[in-house]
Amino acid sequence: CGNDTASERSMVRKYIVDSVKYWADEYHLDGFRFDLLGLLDVQTVNEIIEEVHKTHPHIIFYAEGWNMGTEVTKENVLLANQTNAKETPGMAYFSDMIRDAVRGSNSNASKTGYAAGAGGFANNVRDSFLGKPGWAKDPCQVVNYVSCHDDYSLTDKLNVSMKGASEDEKMRAARLAQTIVFTSQGTPFMFAGEEVFRNKKGIHNTYNRPDSVNAIDWTLKNKNAEQFNYYCELTKLRKAHPAFRMTTAEAITKHIVFDNVKGENLISYSIKDNANGDSWKEIKLVFNGSNEVQEVKIKKGEWIIVAQDGKLKADGMGTTKGGKMTVAPTSALILARVK
Numbered sequence: 001c002g003n004d005t006a007s008e009r010s011m012v013r014k015y016i017v018d019s020v021k022y023w024a025d026e027y028h029l030d031g032f033r034f035d036l037l038g039l040l041d042v043q044t045v046n047e048i049i050e051e052v053h054k055t056h057p058h059i060i061f062y063a064e065g066w067n068m069g070t071e072v073t074k075e076n077v078l079l080a081n082q083t084n085a086k087e088t089p090g091m092a093y094f095s096d097m098i099r100d101a102v103r104g105s106n107s108n109a110s111k112t113g114y115a116a117g118a119g120g121f122a123n124n125v126r127d128s129f130l131g132k133p134g135w136a137k138d139p140c141q142v143v144n145y146v147s148c149h150d151d152y153s154l155t156d157k158l159n160v161s162m163k164g165a166s167e168d169e170k171m172r173a174a175r176l177a178q179t180i181v182f183t184s185q186g187t188p189f190m191f192a193g194e195e196v197f198r199n200k201k202g203i204h205n206t207y208n209r210p211d212s213v214n215a216i217d218w219t220l221k222n223k224n225a226e227q228f229n230y231y232c233e234l235t236k237l238r239k240a241h242p243a244f245r246m247t248t249a250e251a252i253t254k255h256i257v258f259d260n261v262k263g264e265n266l267i268s269y270s271i272k273d274n275a276n277g278d279s280w281k282e283i284k285l286v287f288n289g290s291n292e293v294q295e296v297k298i299k300k301g302e303w304i305i306v307a308q309d310g311k312l313k314a315d316g317m318g319t320t321k322g323g324k325m326t327v328a329p330t331s332a333l334i335l336a337r338v339k
Contacts, residue, residue, distance in 0.1 A: 003039070004039050005039065005040070007039075007040045007041050007044040008041045008043070008044070008077045013041075013043070013044045013047065016040070016044055016048065017044065017047050017048050017051055020032060020048050020051075020052055021051055021052055024052050024055070024056050024059060025055070025056075029059065030058070030059060030060070031059055031060035031061065031062070032052075032059070032060075032061050032062075033062055033063065034061075034062075034063035034064065035063075035064055036063075036064050036066065036068060037063035037064060037065055037080045037081065037091065037093075038064070038065055038066055038067050038068060038079050038080060038081030038082075039068075039079070040079070040080050041077050041078060041079055041080060042078045042079065042080045042084060042087045042088055043078075044080075045080040045088045045091055046087075046088055046090070048061070049061055049088070049090035049091065050090075053090070060092070061090060061091045061092065062091065062092035062093065062094070062143050062187070063080075063091055063092070063093055063094070064093075064094055065080070065081045065082030065083075065085060065093035065094065066081065066082065066096075067079075067081040067082065067083055082096075082135050083135060085135045085136055085137065085141055086135070086136070086137045089137050089138075089141065091141065092140060092141050092142065092143050092187060093135075093136070093141060093142070093143060094143045094145060094148070094189070095128065095133045095136075095142050095143060095144055095145070095186070097124055097127070097128060097133040097134070098124070098125070098128035098133070098144045098145070098146070098180070098181065098184065099145055099146050099147075100113065100124075101113055101114055101121040101124035101125050101128065102114050102115050102121070102125060102128075102146050102177045102180055102181070103115060103116070103146045103147070103154060103157050103158070103161075103177055104116065104118060104157065104161050106151055109152060109157065109160040109161060109204075110160060110161055111161060112161045112162065113161075113177075114180075114265060114287075114289040115146075115173045115174070115176045115177040115180070115289055115330065116158065116161060116162050116165075116173045116289075116330075117265065117289060117290055117291045117330070118265075118289075119264055119265060121265075121289075122265060122266075122267055122289075125180060125267060125287070125289075126258065126267060126269075128144060128180070128184050128186075129180075129183070129184045129185065129256070129267075129269065129285075130184075130185055130252050130256060131184065131185030131186040131246075131249070131252060132249070132252075136186075137249075138247065138248055138249050139185040139186045139246060139247060139248075139249070139252065140186075140187070140247055141186075142185070142186030142187065143186065143187045143188075143189050144181045144184045144186045144187065144188050144189065145181060145188070145189035145190065145191075146177045146178065146181055147191045147194065148189065148191050149191065149206075149207075150205060151204060151205065152200070152202075152204055153191055153193075153194065153198060153199055153200050154174055154177060154178075154191065154194055155170070155174065155194070155197050155198060155199040156199050156200055156201075156202050156203075156204075158170040158173055158174060159199065159202065160202070169330070171197055171224070171226075171227050172310050172329075172330045172331060173330050174194070174197065174227070175227065175230050175231075175310055175312075175331075175332075176287065176288075176289065176330050176331060176332055178190065178194070178231065178234060179234060179287070179307065179312070179332045179334075180287060180332075182234050182235070182237070182238045182244070183237075183238070183244055183285055183332075183334070184244075185244070185245075185246055185252050185256075188238065190231075192216065193216040193220075194231075195227065195228050195231035195232070196216070196217075196218070196220035196221045196223075196224050196227065196228050197220060197224045197227050198216055198217065198220065200213055200214065201213050230310075230311070230312050233312045233313055233314045234312055234314075236314035237306065237312070237314040237334075240314060241278050241279075241280060241283070242275070242276040242277055242278050243255070243271045243274075243275040243276050243278035243280065243283055244271075245276060246275060246276045247276075251275070251276065254273075255271055255272050255273055255275035255276070256269060256270070256271055256272075256275075257269060257270050257272060259296075261286075261296060263288075263290065263294045263295075264290050264292075265288065265289035265290040266286070266287070266288055266289075266290065266294050266296070266327070267286070267287045267289075268284070268285070268286040268287075268296055269284075269285055270282055270283065270284050270285075271283040271285070279338070280336040280337065280338060281337050281338060281339055282336070282337040283334065283335070283336050283337075284298060284303070284333075284334070284335040284336075284337075285332065285333075285334050286327050286332065286333040286334075287332050287333075288327040288328065288329060288330065288331055288332075288333075289330065290329060290330075291329050291330065292329055293326050293327070293328060293329060294326070294327045295324055295325070295326050295327070296324075296325055296326075296327060296333070297323070297324055297325075298320070298322035298323060298324075298325050298335065299322050300321060300322045300323060301321070301322050301337050302319065302321070302337065302338070302339075303319060303320045303321070303322055303335040303336065303337050304316035304318075304319055304335065304336040304337070304338070305317055305318045305319060305320055305334075305335060306334040306335060306336055307331075307332045307333060307334035308328070308331070308333055308334075309328040309331055310328065310330075310331045312332075312334070316336070320335065322335075
């Protein structure tokens with residue numbers, strides 16, 4: 001990145017720690033996002049978190065944890081990148097595993113992911129549900145996302161990788177992608193404007209582009225009202241149900257059970273036993289990342305239909321008795337059982 005510092009040196013470390021403490025004290029910030037944390041050493045990062053949390057325990061810390069290498073930092077210094085995430089338990093990191101599995105390769109724009117019908121990603125998507133990308137100590141360290149300010153927006157990525165698809169098909173893929181993000185264990189992150197299907201004019205990185213590229217076009221809110229309302233309901237769903245917000249790997253293992261299902265790109269699982277104090281006894285989530293209608297067997301009972309065929313209502317939009325149910329292409333089926 002060209003902004004390397006020798007953070008392992010005592011006075012540089014003190015300068016960094018004191019600076020973050022000052023910003024927390026004087027500007028009353030709720031959180032800090034580090035652009036490339038991998039340029040700082042583990043001890044410095046842990047001291048930042050420890051010192052700030054002494055007086056501001058609510059502040060969150062998250063970062064880009066990419067291992068981009070550095071020529072400045074001395075050898076034998078452990079850097080705070082994603083690979084070493086367990087050494088900085090108070091820091092959360094963007095998960096590129098869920099990003100690349102759900103939307104497709106970040107380095108190859110033409111490659112599709114699970115949400116757009118590509119096969120071979122189901123296992124990575126499953127692990128992402130569990131907040132287990134392989135490097136995290138617990139789900140609190142995992143920031144799930146499919147796009148941010150860097151690289152293509154999700155809309156631009158789908159425009160490039162789903163050539164020939166209709167606008168409606170792309171928006172369905174976007175809704176499925178974000179439903180996976182917002183129901184996965186960990187912290188969801190969504191690029192501003194994605195709820196109105198914002199794009200960046202097909203430009204990969206736009207940090208040096210004008211407002212004509214980077215501004216959110218709010219006329220899209222009316223044009224894509226169905227998309228906007230879906231994201232509003234998706235946000236309400238996550239906020240209302242702590243089952244999606246477990247904080248330990250042990251709780252996740254105890255409460256989440258995957259189903260044995262047949263079908264390409266079909267994933268089905270349950271969050272059981274009023275997980276994390278949830279009012280819903282069981283939540284059934286089925287994701288169909290294929291372009292075909294698929295069938296699942298749902299245990300008999302009184303189920304609230306939360307999401308079906310590209311539509312979602314946090315408080316429910318009908319009921320079902322279970323049994324054999326179909327899952328529409330590129331969509332999520334979410335059901336809830338109170339007792």
